[in-house]
Amino acid sequence: xxxxxxxxxxxxxxxxxxxxxxxxxxxxxxxxxxxxxxxxxxxxxxxxxxxxxxxxxxxxxxxxxxxxxxxxxxxxxxxxxxxxxxxxxxxxxxxxxxxxxxxxxxxxxxxxxxxxxxxxxxxxxxxxxxxxxxxxxxxxxxxxxxxxxxxxxxxxxxxxxxxxxxxxxxxxxxxxxxxxxxxxxxxxxxxxxxxxxxxxxxxxxxxxxxxxxxxxxxxxxxxxxxxxxxxxxxxxxxxxxxxxxxxxxxxxxxxxxxxxxxxxxxxxxxxxxxxxxxxxxxxxxxxxxxxxxxxxxxxxxxxxxxxxxxxxxxxxxxxxxxxxxxxxxxxxxxxxxxxxxxxxxxxxxxxxxxxxxxxxxxxxxxxxxxxxxxxxxxxxxxxxxxxxxxxxxxxxx
Amino acid sequence: xxxxxxxxxxxxxxxxxxxxxxxxxxxxxxxxxxxxxxxxxxxxxxxxxxxxxxxxxxxxxxxxxxxxxxxxxxxxxxxxxxxxxxxxxxxxxxxxxxxxxxxxxxxxxxxxxxxxxxxxxxxxxxxxxxxxxxxxxxxxxxxx
Numbered sequence: 001x002x003x004x005x006x007x008x009x010x011x012x013x014x015x016x017x018x019x020x021x022x023x024x025x026x027x028x029x030x031x032x033x034x035x036x037x038x039x040x041x042x043x044x045x046x047x048x049x050x051x052x053x054x055x056x057x058x059x060x061x062x063x064x065x066x067x068x069x070x071x072x073x074x075x076x077x078x079x080x081x082x083x084x085x086x087x088x089x090x091x092x093x094x095x096x097x098x099x100x101x102x103x104x105x106x107x108x109x110x111x112x113x114x115x116x117x118x119x120x121x122x123x124x125x126x127x128x129x130x131x132x133x134x135x136x137x138x139x140x141x142x143x144x145x146x147x148x149x150x151x152x153x154x155x156x157x158x159x160x161x162x163x164x165x166x167x168x169x170x171x172x173x174x175x176x177x178x179x180x181x182x183x184x185x186x187x188x189x190x191x192x193x194x195x196x197x198x199x200x201x202x203x204x205x206x207x208x209x210x211x212x213x214x215x216x217x218x219x220x221x222x223x224x225x226x227x228x229x230x231x232x233x234x235x236x237x238x239x240x241x242x243x244x245x246x247x248x249x250x251x252x253x254x255x256x257x258x259x260x261x262x263x264x265x266x267x268x269x270x271x272x273x274x275x276x277x278x279x280x281x282x283x284x285x286x287x288x289x290x291x292x293x294x295x296x297x298x299x300x301x302x303x304x305x306x307x308x309x310x311x312x313x314x315x316x317x318x319x320x321x322x323x324x325x326x327x328x329x330x331x332x333x334x335x336x337x338x339x340x341x342x343x344x345x346x347x348x349x350x351x352x353x354x355x356x357x358x359x360x361x362x363x364x365x366x367x368x369x370x371x372x373x374x375x376x377x378x379x380x381x382x383x384x385x386x387x388x389x390x391x392x393x394x395x396x397x
Numbered sequence: 398x399x400x401x402x403x404x405x406x407x408x409x410x411x412x413x414x415x416x417x418x419x420x421x422x423x424x425x426x427x428x429x430x431x432x433x434x435x436x437x438x439x440x441x442x443x444x445x446x447x448x449x450x451x452x453x454x455x456x457x458x459x460x461x462x463x464x465x466x467x468x469x470x471x472x473x474x475x476x477x478x479x480x481x482x483x484x485x486x487x488x489x490x491x492x493x494x495x496x497x498x499x500x501x502x503x504x505x506x507x508x509x510x511x512x513x514x515x516x517x518x519x520x521x522x523x524x525x526x527x528x529x530x531x532x533x534x535x536x537x538x539x540x541x
Contacts, residue, residue: 217415338465348464351412351437 011126014161016045017054024157025057032131032150033059036143040109040132043118043154044078053078053127060132062109075104078128081115085125087144088115092136112137114144116151121162129154171239179236182229189229193222224352231360234289238367243283245396250277250291250325253284254312257292264299269307277314280323281396286368291327293361294388298329301355301386306330316394323394328387334380342378365390372396402526404455404485406432410442410471411460411490420458420517427519429526439466443474446483455485455529457508458517461499462492469499472506481507485529490515 011017029041040060044053053076055061055069065071073079077099081088090113093099104110115130129151196219203212254274258265265272280287295310302308311328334342334349341347343366348359365388369376373393380386407430409420417435424430434454436442443466445451461468468489475483487508492515495503503509510528513521 217418221415346462350464351414353414 009121009162009165011045011047011054011120014121014158014165016056016126016158016161017047019056021057025154028129028150028154028157029057029059032129032147035146035150036114036131036133038131038133042078042130042132043127044076044130045127046073046076046079046082048073048079052076056127062107065108071104071107075102075107077102077104077110077113078115078130081117081128081130082125085117087117087148088113088128089139089144090114091138108132109134111135112139114139114147116144116148118151118158119155121159126158175236175239178232182233182236186226186229189222189226193219193226196222224356228358228360231358231364235360235364235367238286238289238364238371243286243371245281245283247279248282248284248287249279250287250314253277253288254291254295257288257295260292261296261299264296268299268302270299270302271307271309273309273311275312275314277312277325278316278323278394280392280394282372282392283368286371290365290368290390291325293365294327294390297361297388298327298331298386300357301329301331303330303332303383317391321394323392324389325392326387326389328385330385333382333384334378334386335382336380339378339380343376402429402530404430404526404529406430406434406452406454408434408436408442408445408454408457408484410436410439410457410463410468412437412463413460416460416490416515419515423517423519423522427522429519429522439463439468439471443471443478446475446479453484456525457484457487458490459487460490460492461495461503469502472503472509476506476508483508486510486525488513488521488525490517 015022025043029043032038033041038060040058042055042059042061043057045056046053051073052070053073055065058066058069065075077088077090077093080098090096090099090110093102093105093110093113099105099113110132112133112135113130115128117125118127118129120126129147131147196215200212200215200219203209203215254277258272258274264270295312298310299308309330313326313328315324316322317324338349342349343362345363346359347363348355348357366376369390369392373396375391377389377391378386379389407424409417411417411420414437417437421433421435424433434442434445436445439459442457446454459468459471466474472487487506487510489503489509489512491512494514495512500512503512511521511525
């Protein structure tokens with residue numbers, strides 16, 4: 001697959017300069033220093049426009065450079081690696097025509113130097129991986145090839161950072177777009193609802209007319225559209241990545257949900273069994289959406305003339321590290337061939353008049369559970385009721 | 398024999414009551430169709446095709462996005478059970494323009510002769526009458 005030119009990120013944006021050390025880079029300098037029995041190794045990002053080299057990773061470099069993590073360009077051997085797009089092999093810097101006057105010799109304690117280019121996501125050299133020795137040293141062709149392979153690891157790590165950022169940027173943009181679009185659609189939908197209501201009022205004198213019937217259908221449709229927009233808005237809220245987790249009192253959460261659903265519970269004559277529920281790490285708003293959807297579904301997909309019986313169960317697994325919460329009903333059940341389908345976006349199994357809804361509820365649940373590092377599953381057969389089980393890690397982060 | 402220029406029997410397969418109503422209004426206005434069979438679940442339409450006492454249908458107007466059995470599932474089952482030309486013509490009814498992958502999938506069924514975007518119009522009906530009477534497949538319908 002072709003990569004889109006999304007990855008023209010600057011070293012700053014990629015967190016390669018003025019950013020904390022990262023294991024992906026520190027492991028490579030440690031490995032290089034060990035393999036070559038060299039006292040020092042660097043991943044140096046060369047910024048000509050800012051007149052400096054910045055050390056994304058450093059080993060064996062004297063102060064004050066070790067703390068500053070950077071030197072002026074005048075001290076940099078690595079800049080020549082970038083300029084020549086290839087390895088720089090220095091046996092003895094004191095005798096090297098290009099480097100013998102470099103202040104880097106004294107400041108960084110360089111006598112022998114071997115550096116290879118490392119590349120940014122777009123493939124251009126951004127700096128060098130190097131090993132440094134205090135004494136003169138002959139570097140073999142094998143040494144150069146080995147360091148080049150390690151350099152590829154650094155380039156790959158940079159590339160991966162770029163891809164992750166591109167993916168995250170795209171996701172954020174799509175979320176923003178979906179949110180904005182839903183908002184933009186909400187306005188006209190409300191207006192149309194208002195207009196149709198006005199027309200219904202105008203035609204109130206002729207309640208049996210075809211026109212009134214069509215208006216009624218129009219109103220129904222626009223109401224449904226409002227519902228879809230609301231559900232899509234909720235969905236955009238759960239596809240974010242950086243969730244705030246807190247301690248959530250599940251007992252209180254379920255009490256609030258049952259309070260919200262009081263109308264349905266009274267109307268259907270439902271019987272509810274809810275055990276003591278523990279406290280669990282999670283995002284309160286999302287966990288509320290999750291259990292609200294599961295309990296509302298248990299009430300909604302009831303058999304004709306059979307009052308719903310909804311049983312919530314909860315136990316601890318894996319030495320108390322994992323929480324299992326299930327919501328069971330005595331409703332119409334779900335045929336096994338549809339068990340996977342029901343978690344897909346906008347999937348419905350029934351005609352609107354039978355069981356309404358947008359088909360987003362369980363997609364939302366699945367997403368919320370996965371945001372919490374958990375799993376959701378269903379056990380059900382037609383006419384046998386359904387049981388949805390959620391596995392959640394009890395502590396997060 | 399089907400008279401040139403009209404359809405003896407058509408089948409509507411769409412879960413949306415309102416869409417069904419709109420099809421029926423257009424069909425009634427056109428005067429091009431004899432009998433109309435409406436199904437809101439694709440399984441029920443499949444049962445109808447399985448029933449040997451029912452006369453074959455000339456055209457099936459088929460929605461894609463339906464609960465339980467989608468339009469694609471229906472096309473697959475009907476082709477497997479009754480052969481590639483299980484109806485004079487299938488008209489795929491699209492809510493939105495389909496993505497290219499779905500389009501290719503729909504095209505792979507021999508019975509699918511036309512795709513139209515909802516709402517169905519009299520012009521669409523005329524088109525399908527031409528296809529069915531032109532190809533002469535209207536009388537063939539369901540194989541035994």
